[in-house]
Amino acid sequence: MLNMFNTALTALNANNTAIDVTGHNLANLNTSGYKAGTVSFEEMVTQTMGLNSATTANGNGIGAPITTRQFSQGSVQVTGGLLDAAISGNGFFTVKASDGNTYYTRAGNFKLDSSGNLITATGENIQGWMATNGVATPGGVPTNITIPPGSANAPVPSSFFGLNLNLNALGTVGATTGSFTAPVQVVDSLGASHTVTASFTKTSANNWSYDLTIDGGEVTGGTAGTPSSLAKGTLTFDTAGKLTAPTANVAVTIPAFTNGAAGQTVNWQLFDTAGNPELTQYGQASAVNSNSGDGATAAQLTQVVMADGGKIMAKYSNGTSKLVAVIALASIQNPDSLVAVGNNNYSTTPASGPVSYGEAGTGTRGGITASALESSNVDMARELTNIIIYQRSYQANARVVTAGDELSQEILSLKR
Numbered sequence: 181m182l183n184m185f186n187t188a189l190t191a192l193n194a195n196n197t198a199i200d201v202t203g204h205n206l207a208n209l210n211t212s213g214y215k216a217g218t219v220s221f222e223e224m225v226t227q228t229m230g231l232n233s234a235t236t237a238n239g240n241g242i243g244a245p246i247t248t249r250q251f252s253q254g255s256v257q258v259t260g261g262l263l264d265a266a267i268s269g270n271g272f273f274t275v276k277a278s279d280g281n282t283y284y285t286r287a288g289n290f291k292l293d294s295s296g297n298l299i300t301a302t303g304e305n306i307q308g309w310m311a312t313n314g315v316a317t318p319g320g321v322p323t324n325i326t327i328p329p330g331s332a333n334a335p336v337p338s339s340f341f342g343l344n345l346n347l348n349a350l351g352t353v354g355a356t357t358g359s360f361t362a363p364v365q366v367v368d369s370l371g372a373s374h375t376v377t378a379s380f381t382k383t384s385a386n387n388w389s390y391d392l393t394i395d396g397g398e399v400t401g402g403t404a405g406t407p408s409s410l411a412k413g414t415l416t417f418d419t420a421g422k423l424t425a426p427t428a429n430v431a432v433t434i435p436a437f438t439n440g441a442a443g444q445t446v447n448w449q450l451f452d453t454a455g456n457p458e459l460t461q462y463g464q465a466s467a468v469n470s471n472s473g474d475g476a477t478a479a480q481l482t483q484v485v486m487a488d489g490g491k492i493m494a495k496y497s498n499g500t501s502k503l504v505a506v507i508a509l510a511s512i513q514n515p516d517s518l519v520a521v522g523n524n525n526y527s528t529t530p531a532s533g534p535v536s537y538g539e540a541g542t543g544t545r546g547g548i549t550a551s552a553l554e555s556s557n558v559d560m561a562r563e564l565t566n567i568i569i570y571q572r573s574y575q576a577n578a579r580v581v582t583a584g585d586e587l588s589q590e591i592l593s594l595k596r
Contacts, residue, residue, distance in 0.1 A: 183240070184584040190241030191577035194221060197245045198570045205558045213254065213267075213286030213524055214556035216563075220246040249526075251515045254286075254557040256549055262485045263290040263298070266554040269546020271509035274322060274537065275304035275525060282307075283525035284510055284518065284535075288553055292484060298325040298492065298505070302523040307537075308490070308507040315503070316491075318539040322508035325492060331481050333496045335371025337441075338475030340429075342449040343378060344458045348466045349421060351382045358382035360466035366434070367475030368441035374398055376410065376432070376446075386461065388415045392432055392448070399435045399443075410434055411448070415459065423457035426450060476500050490540045490548040508537045509545045 198219040208214040222243045256266045265288035267273070272284035289301045298306040307322035341364045351358035360380045365373050379391045392411045396402025411432045416425040430448040437443070449472075450458055479496035487493050490507030512518065513533030518526035528535060540548040 184587075185581060187241035188577045188580035188584065190243070191580075192574060194242045194245050195570045195574040195577070197247075199567060199574070201245075201247055202563050202566050202570065205563050206560065208556055209558050209560060211287075211524065211556050212289050212553040214558065215249045215251050215254075215286065216556065216558045217247050218250055220248065222246070248516055249518065249520070250557065252557050254555040256552050257555050258552045260551050261289065261553070262483070262551065263292070264288055264551050264553050265290065265486050265490060265507065266549045266552040267509070267540075267546050268549060268554075271511055271540070271545040272515075272526070273300075274307040274508050274510045275300055276307060276324065277304050277525075281527070283521060283527055284512065285523075285525045286554055287524040288548075290486070292327065296327040298327070300523070304523070304525065306507060308492070308505050310505050311503045316506040318506050318508070318537075318542075320537075322537055325505040325507070327481075327484050327492070327494060327504055331494075333476070333479045333481070333494075333498070333500065333502065335367060335369070335478040336474065336476040337369045337444055338366045338446050338473055340447040340449050341366065341376075341471065341473035342452075342458055343471050344469040346460045346462050346464055346467055346469070347380055347382070347388055347415075347417075349386075349417075349461045349463045351466065353382050353384065357466075362468050362471075364471055364473065365475075366446055366473075367477055368437050368439070369444065370437075370439060370441040371476075371478035372437070372439055372441060373477055374434075374437070376434075377407070378448075380415070380466070383414070386417045386419070388417075388461075389413070390415055392430075394434065397438065399437055401435060408435075417461040421461040423450065423459045423461075486550040488548065488550045506539055507548065509540050509548070511536045511538065511543060511545055 201217045201219050205216045256268055267286055272286060273288060275283050275285055277283060283304065285300065290298055290306055293299050305324045308325045309316050309318045309322055310325065343362055343364060345362060347360060348357055358381065362378045363375050364378065366376050367373050374394060377393050381389045383389050390413055391409055393407035393409050396406040396408040397404025399408055402408040411430055413426065413430065415423060418424050429450055432446045432448050434446065435443045452458060477498050479498035479500065481494055482497050483495040485493050485495065491503055492505040493501045494504045495501045512535055514531055517529045517531035519529055521527045538545055
């Protein structure tokens with residue numbers, strides 16, 4: 181008789197736990213990166229020895245349910261958040277809590293704190309590899325990712341420029357149609373921008389002279405308001421308007437600047453990477469189609485954004501961007517053994533196996549999608565169905581208790 185009550189009580193406790201787990205899943209339906217828990221039931225059996233030494237197995241109810249996590253992929257939802265990141269495939273973001281412990285998470289709703297540290301929504305530091313001069317080398321143990329707020333980007337002096345232009349083949353020597361000028365910007369070692377003017381003058385059929393100048397007031401030895409010549413020469417075209425000379429790029433040597441910047445040599449690229457001339461001579465008005473070049477002025481940090489692959493990019497006021505860090509993805513051999521510790525974080529156990537770190541897309545690690553978050557993998561329809569099943573099971577076992585109570589009352593009434 182008492183065994184009836186004990187059996188029913190174990191079932192009530194087990195189904196109560198299952199309902200708690202299901203309720204927890206539904207409560208986290210909209211939690212980024214949340215992984216649903218599942219409940220496994222196991223029966224309990226007692227062994228009773230009979231008079232003939234035959235062994236009989238008697239049921240003794242149900243044991244404590246085992247709760248596990250299902251690390252299946254959640255859907256990736258585009259959010260537009262500048263620092264949001266979603267993992268597609270295997271892997272976990274690695275975070276370090278204030279107590280020094282390392283945890284793992286699939287939630288990628290990141291932000292920057294006042295010190296420029298990349299942190300989770302609950303304040304843990306994201307781990308990765310910092311870049312040096314725009315180059316990161318993922319490997320080894322990752323560290324905190326820190327972007328100093330308001331940091332300046334050092335200037336990059338120009339090393340080349342290009343002019344994709346056409347010179348009017350119908351231009352007349354000595355007339356306005358036989359001359360053309362085009363400005364190009366050059367950045368010095370201090371980050372200041374200077375204008376170099378390319379002047380073209382037709383000297384004869386299929387021949388043009390060029391003169392690259394800069395205002396004399398900007399370079400040592402020059403006179404303000406008077407152009408200082410930096411490079412001169414002749415351009416020759418064939419009968420099809422194709423440049424035939426020079427056959428190599430032109431080195432433009434600029435003396436030291438009056439603002440204190442060092443002198444520099446800038447290459448005028450007359451040919452593209454495929455070896456095709458940038459300059460043509462066709463029967464159309466002289467015009468610049470496009471220009472190119474490197475060099476960047478000094479700039480202040482304006483924005484930090486996440487790029488695909490877990491790359492953290494810094495954007496500057498001059499329109500340039502630079503890689504500042506790469507987020508580390510942790511590869512865990514047995515993710516089912518992870519233990520939830522709150523704040524969307526998990527901790528490893530001895531059964532988890534060794535943890536290895538690497539860049540997204542390497543080894544068995546999945547990819548990272550920028551400006552997106554992984555949704556929870558909770559199946560609402562399944563969870564609501566489970567609630568009905570657990571509720572019915574709870575009710576049925578409650579009836580066992582009621583039946584046992586009625587049987588007890590019958591036994592007690594025998595003495596009357």
